[in-house]
Amino acid sequence: MEAEKGRAVAAGERQAWMDLAVNMAKEALESGEVPVGCLMVYNNEIIGKGKNEVNETKNATRHAEMVAIDQVMDWCRQNKKEPKEVFVNTVLYVTVEPCIMCAAALRMMKIPLVVYGCQNERFGGCGSVLNISSATLTDTGEPFQCIAGYRSEEAVEMLKTFYRQENPNAPKSKVRRKECSK
Ligand SMILES: [Zn+2]
Numbered sequence: 693m694e695a696e697k698g699r700a701v702a703a704g705e706r707q708a709w710m711d712l713a714v715n716m717a718k719e720a721l722e723s724g725e726v727p728v729g730c731l732m733v734y735n736n737e738i739i740g741k742g743k744n745e746v747n748e749t750k751n752a753t754r755h756a757e758m759v760a761i762d763q764v765m766d767w768c769r770q771n772k773k774e775p776k777e778v779f780v781n782t783v784l785y786v787t788v789e790p791c792i793m794c795a796a797a798l799r800m801m802k803i804p805l806v807v808y809g810c811q812n813e814r815f816g817g818c819g820s821v822l823n824i825s826s827a828t829l830t831d832t833g834e835p836f837q838c839i840a841g842y843r844s845e846e847a848v849e850m851l852k853t854f855y856r857q858e859n860p861n862a863p864k865s866k867v868r869r870k871e872c873s874k
Contacts, residue, residue, distance in 0.1 A: 709807070710807065725744040728788045730743075732764050739763070764779065789812035791817050805836060806836055806839070811844075
């Protein structure tokens with residue numbers, strides 16, 4: 693029954709949470725990260741949020757969703773709640789379709805519902821490349837429901853802006869780093 697509550701989020705409410713996620717994606721873009729922002733909402737409260745931190749942390753796994761999952765774990769510890777019970781009643785709002793890695797992590801945490809903006813053509817795990825979200829994978833958590841399309845045009849625009857900017861900037865430092873490590 694608790695899980696049903698999580699699914700029954702009114703459309704207006706979804707829009708409001710997505711607006712916050714879009715703001716976080718903008719912050720990510722401004723700090724030179726892949727513009728993805730997300731929130732984890734439990735009982736109408738944000739208990740975790742994240743934006744992509746791959747460049748800042750130099751850790752390719754620090755996607756917005758992974759950052760948010762860690763925050764929810766911290767929240768559970770601080771509030772003495774069982775993560776198992778919290779995640780199963782949590783909705784994820786994210787500006788871009790979760791990638792294959794994140795979709796698998798969301799299954800393992802048993803998040804029931806993901807509301808997202810645009811498709812992730814490169815790495816999407818909710819249909820674009822693979823369909824991890826709804827696949828029959830008996831030993832990999834639970835499938836989750838997706839609702840796509842919230843502010844998707846802006847989310848795509850931000851991604852395009854990022855990949856346009858990245859070309860003149862990022863390769864230089866990458867090349868330098870590679871040269872050093874040789
Ligand atoms: Zn991801």
